Amino acid sequence: MQFSSESVEILIEQFSKLPTIGRKSAQRLAAHVLKMPKEEVSRLATALLEVKERVRECAVCGNITDTEVCIICSSAKRETEIVCVVQDAEDIVALERTGEYRGTYHVLGGVISPLDGIGPDDLNIRTLLERVAAVDSGITELILAVSPTVEGDTTALYLTQLLDPFPIKVTRLARGIPVGLTLNYADEATLSRALAGRSAVS
Amino acid sequence: MQFSSESVEILIEQFSKLPTIGRKSAQRLAAHVLKMPKEEVSRLATALLEVKERVRECAVCGNITDTEVCIICSSAKRETEIVCVVQDAEDIVALERTGEYRGTYHVLGGVISPLDGIGPDDLNIRTLLERVAAVDSGITELILAVSPTVEGDTTALYLTQLLDPFPIKVTRLARGIPVGLTLNYADEATLSRALAGRSAVS
Numbered sequence: 001m002q003f004s005s006e007s008v009e010i011l012i013e014q015f016s017k018l019p020t021i022g023r024k025s026a027q028r029l030a031a032h033v034l035k036m037p038k039e040e041v042s043r044l045a046t047a048l049l050e051v052k053e054r055v056r057e058c059a060v061c062g063n064i065t066d067t068e069v070c071i072i073c074s075s076a077k078r079e080t081e082i083v084c085v086v087q088d089a090e091d092i093v094a095l096e097r098t099g100e101y102r103g104t105y106h107v108l109g110g111v112i113s114p115l116d117g118i119g120p121d122d123l124n125i126r127t128l129l130e131r132v133a134a135v136d137s138g139i140t141e142l143i144l145a146v147s148p149t150v151e152g153d154t155t156a157l158y159l160t161q162l163l164d165p166f167p168i169k170v171t172r173l174a175r176g177i178p179v180g181l182t183l184n185y186a187d188e189a190t191l192s193r194a195l196a197g198r199s200a201v202s
Numbered sequence: 203m204q205f206s207s208e209s210v211e212i213l214i215e216q217f218s219k220l221p222t223i224g225r226k227s228a229q230r231l232a233a234h235v236l237k238m239p240k241e242e243v244s245r246l247a248t249a250l251l252e253v254k255e256r257v258r259e260c261a262v263c264g265n266i267t268d269t270e271v272c273i274i275c276s277s278a279k280r281e282t283e284i285v286c287v288v289q290d291a292e293d294i295v296a297l298e299r300t301g302e303y304r305g306t307y308h309v310l311g312g313v314i315s316p317l318d319g320i321g322p323d324d325l326n327i328r329t330l331l332e333r334v335a336a337v338d339s340g341i342t343e344l345i346l347a348v349s350p351t352v353e354g355d356t357t358a359l360y361l362t363q364l365l366d367p368f369p370i371k372v373t374r375l376a377r378g379i380p381v382g383l384t385l386n387y388a389d390e391a392t393l394s395r396a397l398a399g400r401s402a403v404s
Binding site: 003004005006007008010011013014015017018019020025027028029030031032033034036038040041042043044045046047048049050051052053054055058063064065066070071072088089090092093 | 205206207208209210212213215216217219220221222227229230231232233234235236238240242243244245246247248249250251252253254255256257260265266267268272273274290291292294295
C-alpha cells in the first residue's frame, strides 16, 4: 500500500523516471505538488509540453533554440571566424558563463563511443564539414571543446583528421590543473598534461 | 545568457521552484526532458494536472484520495475502534509500510505552530471531535502519532485536553532509541525518554 490516491501514485511514478530522482524524492515532490496552487502546477505542466513543442536544433550550429536559427548564430556581435565544437548544448551554457568567448558554436550531440554504439554518423559532423567547406564561411579556427575523456579524445582525433584538408587552425582546450585545486589532489594524467603544457611566466 | 531557448529557460525556472531542486538540478532535468520521448513528457504533464484535478481529502479522515472516502476508511478489513492521528497524509504511507497497523487514521493537516501562524482552527480537529463524538463511532483508542517536536508535543497536549471528556484511551507513539542507532549517537533528550520508557525484558 502506498498513497491511497491513484493519481498521486502515477505522478510519483512519472517523477521517479527523471534522473537523480528516486522514489523518496518523487514522493516529496508529489506531496509538494498537492500543496501548490493549481495555476503553478499548470504552469509547470505547460512548460513541459511547450519545451517538446517548440524546442528544436539551430539550423546552423545544432544548439537548442525556439527559433530557426539560435540567438548566438543570429547575433551580429559574434565572431563567425571561430567555431567552438562542443558535445552538448549544455556545454554552451557553461562556456557562455565565462563571458570570455565571442565566437560561435557547433553542437556535435555526443562523442564517438563504440561501446554505446555511437559512431561518427550519429553526430552532427556532416553539418560541421559543410559549415567549414562553405565558400563564404570565413572560418579560421575550430576549437574542439570536447571533454578530455577517451571518447572525447577519439572524437577530437577523428575530427582533426577530417579537417586536415581545410586551411583552418584546429585547437583544443588547455588541459591542466583546475583553478583552485591543490597540486597533490591532481591525478597523474592531469599533472603530466599540465607539465607538458607549461608556459613561460610572463 | 543561459540556454538560447526561452521555453527551456521557463521550464528550468518552473523546475527550480520545486523543493530540493536548485538551478543546476533544474538544468539537468530540463536537458533530460529535451531527450525524453514526447509521449513520456506528456504523461508527466498529464499526471501533474490530474493530481490537481482529482485528488481531494477523504471526507472521513482527511487522507488524500481520488474518491469521496479513501480506501482505508472504506475498507471492511480495518479496525475502526482505533484511530491514529497523524500530521500529514505522507505519515500514513510511512505507518502503512510497517504492515503492523490495522486501524484507521485521521489527518490533522499540520501541527499547532504559533510562530507559523497555525492555530487549532487551521487543522482538521473539529472533524476529529465529530468522529469521536458520533454515537456509533465505536472508537476506543486514539493514537496521537505526531512528531516528538515542540509543535507536535503542543498539539498532542491540546488534543489530550480536548479529548478528556470522552471515554477513550489516548496514547502516543513510544519515544526512544531508533532501531539500528548506536547508543552514543542518540541525543540526551532521546536517551532520557528511552530511560523513562524502559520496559522489562520479557
